Amino acid sequence: MLAAIGVGSLQEIFERQIPEPVRLGRELDLPEGLPEQDVYEHLRALAARNTSAEDELSFLGAGMYDHYVPALIDMLMERSEFLTPYTPYQPEISQGGLQVMFEYQTAICELTGLPVSNASVYEGPSAVAAAAYLAKLHNGARRIVASAGLHPHTLQTLRTTAHGFGMEVVEVPLLAGSAGGLTDLDAWTAAIAADGGGDTSAAIFAQPNFYGAVEDAAALSAAAKAAGGESGSGGHRPVVIAQVDPITLGILAPPGECGVDVAVGEGQSLGNRLDFGGPSFGLFAAREEYLRRMPGRIAGETVDVDGRRGFVLTLQTREQHIRREKATSNICTSQALNALAGVVYLSWLGRRGIVELGELLLARTHYARERLAESDGVEKLHEQPAIREFALRLDADVAAVKRRCAEHGVNPGVDVHELSGREEDRGVLLVAITERRTRADIDRLADVLGAAIALERQATVTV
């Protein structure tokens, strides 16, 4: 090979191209390579030091959930034909991947009740940030009004990226008290209407919200549109963005029927494993008028020269590889394989299954919420409807209670204060119920949690 190249040694290739001062004249300070079986043992040992949902009775949620992933998803995701190609730049040999995108888009449109969907973005919180950028491109206004019911990671992501593209984020609080739990509609309206409403580019809420409450999406959308108003100085209505959880959409009114313009969300609950937080996928659907400003890949139907049905990447003039600095987003590699899992999962659930599953989650969540709230030192944070997750206020330190529960192999949920940093979230526990948590599991949680709280209160009093 060297002779064909016309060099005397491999080193010559590098010496002729990399200037001496920037050549690394030493070995990398890394361990020696290992045979496959040794790497396996090393990684197995590391994984064994993690307590996964396989090892404890887990009620962790807050953005990612331990839903059951059917075996056929593993099998399909591991197929070389789906696992190892890249973005379908050559459609003639990428019809499988392109058709999956097209089917995925169809499923997401149907779930959200919105007419257009892209083929996925990275994940939930960054999808919200991408939607805010879409709003900026659409109307050029500067203010993002965001409900405090958005996931803390979403609010943080929104602030970080909005600072880059020159927008400010105004947070609208939730109503307090047991009758609260929902976005404060008056504050929401006032924030959007500030300065005549013309400065509000986007109005964003979560459905269900971070504390598990099902919001009145139609009321929030209508208020946002009325408050922004065409009479506003900017002459536009704000783009209404909802961060949705797709697994609830079998029973929850679709955002498209609630006046939402752009629905985004974390797709993990659809057939993607936890993976310590990623990879998963972000869904992104919108009304028709936003189609040409959507981020990411979009598959479109067409025909080949012989008239056969086929699929291609379409509307690519939105994208970075064509439009460069004028692109509507910088996204390139997205989450195609995870979106495949999403559409296979939705096919597996099917038209009836997604409703049945939603109703099961609703019933078990209701049972769990009532059962847990019976314990001393536990009260519901709010009384709003909840589908798969709910918040409790404990009369004890959440971290200490969690430690006590862990001794019994139970992880009762997420310490909300630790995640949000909000003072009012001290003592709040967020409990997620998936279809993998049976009544017996919930009863066990109630017993262990009740006992842990009692012990913790006792210990605190003694001290």
Added chain:
Amino acid sequence: MSPIEQTPMQRERARTIFQKGAPGRRAFVCPELDVPHVDVSELLPERLRRRRAPRLPEVSEPEIVRHYVGISKRNFDLDSGFYPLGSCTMKHNPRLHERVAALPGNARLHPLQDAERSQGALELMWGLQGALAEISGLPHVSLQPSAGSHGELAGLLLTRAYHEDRGDRSEIGQRHKVLTPDTAHGTNPATVTMAGFEVVKLATNVDGGIDIEDLRAKADADVACLMLTNPNTLGVFDPNITEIAEIVHGVGATLYYDGANLNAVMGLSRPGDMGFDIVHFNLHKSFTQPHGGGGPGSGPIAVSERVAPYLPVPVVVRRDDDSFELDHDRPKSIGRLRGFHGNYGCFVRSYAYIRSLGRDGLKDASEAAVLNANYLLARLKEHGVAQYLPLAYGELCMHEFVLSGGPMNKELQVKTLDLAKRLLDFGFHPPTVYFPLLVDEALMVEPTETETKETLDAFADAIAAILKEAADDPEIAHGAPYSTPVRRLDEVGAAKNPVIREVLS
């Protein structure tokens, strides 16, 4: 070459999963309702409820499997053949990585598990941070960004934070420009806009590097950053990199390294030693994630001391007692770019890769990648090819090279697109085409280190055969491909009247 015989599946008209099945058919069996029945309307008021079930497919499990296995066969993939897609580093994906990522301790680990009960994951992330720091020569790492373009966004937001913190960007108008060469990946200028900066393009010199005079003319106090790929998308390692870094730092700007081409220099040359302040890695490229048909990827960043205070939260740190935790307490941090800690499943795979190859193996990989690229280039310089497809810049190359199809187009009336489509009939994935933009009819080839000499020879022979065939009859290339599940598709029509979902009844 005659069209390959098509299988019945390939010939069948494409039908989506929504066009299959029958009412009432299903795969999912819902777990039993083991809690007291409560009417749904009591738990969820009518006005919040969905009125009509979403029209998802009604199919059985065997139908789902047949459907997706069937359409999978309409994909070309890396496991089936050569995939020399330039700047994409389509190297083999060892299956060990899938096995270790799927261990329940990884796959079913919740991201909000307490630190003391996710020590294995945190140690792995800490180990990966350290390895990436050593490979890049930049000491501080954030694993959070989801892909290369997300890493770029992180890098420019870090740059902004750095200048703002120094009081160097107190108002719009200062430090508002980012320099990008005309050879840059499209993500670079797109990111510049998203991060609120203005793109200023730099010219390329005759050797394929940055035009230093153009850089000197444009580098001023308004410049926040220069984004550079080195080796660049032409496969050229910029010989003036030290001078470029001096000029950029001289005006107070940061130097950003697009790590898409890191596969050329692992263990051989480090961005930190070249003077870069920020680098993103494409774990799915250099550190071999399966590309998944367009993701998932992962785009960690490594930075120099002066940029480190602004890194996204959280980062993994090791405490004095050798345990690990996520550090959120970073007052100058730009914040968060996504939920949780990044694409951990990708970290597992890349960590396994780095431990498998080790210090020698990573260097060997880059050396072999460059050797393979130069060998393939040499084969394509042979008589009958180079006259139609000359190398655009330089003599040797790093891990990839760019040919110009200009002469082929002029003399044979065969465009690079035609050549690419004809390659499909020969069983190869074509190289990247029409990029970089400054090369006429560009063909960008990256063979990677995991291909054999036999494969490279077969590819070179195929190119030669196609050119020879085209000299006799260019119509063959114009009509290609012939053997694929579908032939050339009407992309213009698709964009003019977008049909992006199935119409459901």
